[in-house]
Amino acid sequence: MAYHKYRTLNDTLSRVNSTVRLPRDTVIDALLLRCQIEVTNGSGTSWTGTHLDMMKALEEIRVISDGTNVHYALNGPDIAMLNAYTGAYGGSHPGSSAITIANGDAGTVDLVLPLNEGDILAVTKDSLELKGVFAAEIAADLDVTDVSIVPTISENVYTPEEFAGMYGAELERAAEPKVYALGAQIGANTELTGVLDLPTSTLLRRGLCQFRNGAGVLGAADPLRFGLIVTAPDRRELVNVNYDTFRGIQNFKYNAGSALPAGTVSIDYASEVTGDGFGLRGWRWTKGDYELAVRTNNAGSLRYVSCEHVVTPAVFEALGGAVLEGRPGF
Known part of the structure; x- marks a missing residue:
């Protein structure tokens, strides 16, 4: 057992x-x-x-x-x-x-x-x-x-039988984490503007955005608005939210008591965009089709921690999902 x-x-x-x-x-x-x-x-x-x-x-x-x-x-x-x-x-x-x-x-x-x-x-x-x-x-x-x-x-x-029943005899239902950081420079602008291309090929679960000024200080170059835009075939805004409001929502959502790290927001694609518990299917688009976006008065930088799962896309599409977590643990 x-x-x-x-x-x-x-x-x-x-x-x-x-x-x-x-x-x-x-x-x-x-x-x-x-x-x-x-x-x-x-x-x-x-x-x-x-x-x-x-x-x-x-x-x-x-x-x-x-x-x-x-x-x-x-x-x-x-x-x-x-x-x-x-x-x-x-x-x-x-x-x-x-x-x-x-x-x-x-x-x-x-x-x-x-x-x-x-x-x-x-x-x-x-x-x-x-x-x-x-x-x-x-x-x-x-x-x-x-x-x-x-x-x-x-x-x-x-047991071997339980493992195969959970993840598939050929691991076709498996999903393993891939978590790493990307970076981009941000210039001041007057409208919601794409600043970082989302990765492709994997299942995108969520992302952590860290905004810094030129000296590398968190919270000193916060944007006015935060967003997620689709650029092809036509521009669509999937997220366009006041930055301080978004942080307020997350203080409540994550029980943080206004103690979230300065200069940061997290976007949960699985619950806040697709709403299906899985997230964005990165294999469905090419580089540049999905972008994180900001409207900001402040030049600075973005460090983005991408939380992804590596899945078998064809099986994921056929079954409508994958096993993201086999059993509750920690």
């Missing part, structure tokens, strides 16, 4: 051990990363920042199967902010908590960052690895002196 369990691994991801091999005997429902980060202040003055600043020490966290299949490729702030927009517990993300480090002292944060965008069918892989790239400093004279990540996996265990 199928069941769920948690398993904390014995290996630790660190500067001296930048790769951890993940188990390949179950289905991984989520990865839960306990991150301990130490930063030493040599700036000559006291420094006050947030846990989100400290997470800049995590330059990149990657989960890769079979050498080339990327399931996650994000930095620490990406993961923390993505979790702010995840379910009813979203508002509990740790990014806004303050930390002060006196000159010459070290400061430490200890927190758990979930990676929970879909099931990884680990039992079907020849290799499955968690990799880390760590920054030398989070700002000038704020040196990263230690990083330790202890992985715990939330996993579902199936």
Whole structure:
């Protein structure tokens, strides 16, 4: 009979051990990363920042199967902010908590960052690895002196018959996560204007948008309106919403109590656009047909975290869907 369990691994991801091999005997429902980060202040003055600043020490966290299949490729702030927009517990993300480090002292944060965008069918892989790239400093004279990540996996265990019944004998009903970041520069404009092409070929579930000014500061270059437009064969506006209103909706939706990360919004294609629980079928269009759009008085940049599922399009269309999550876990 199928069941769920948690398993904390014995290996630790660190500067001296930048790769951890993940188990390949179950289905991984989520990865839960306990991150301990130490930063030493040599700036000559006291420094006050947030846990989100400290997470800049995590330059990149990657989960890769079979050498080339990327399931996650994000930095620490990406993961923390993505979790702010995840379910009813979203508002509990740790990014806004303050930390002060006196000159010459070290400061430490200890927190758990979930990676929970879909099931990884680990039992079907020849290799499955968690990799880390760590920054030398989070700002000038704020040196990263230690990083330790202890992985715990939330996993579902199936019999061979249950597994085939869930995902198909040839994995034809399978859907695995692909989560990574894209970037674009934004110029001031006077109408809703496309700024970033949505990816093609996969099932687009949701996306996290981070707006920064030229100095890289979140919340200092917020747009007036946020949108999603279709450019072909004719222009259509699928979303055209006041930016502050959209953030207010999301504060309510994700139980955030006005604590969502500054300069960010999330768009859930599965519930807010298609309304069918699946999302946008990226294989139905070509690059440039779907664009994220803004109307803004502020030049700046957009960092977009794309949460996708890799599916078999022909089977998805024939069956009207795929198995995005086999069993509830984390």
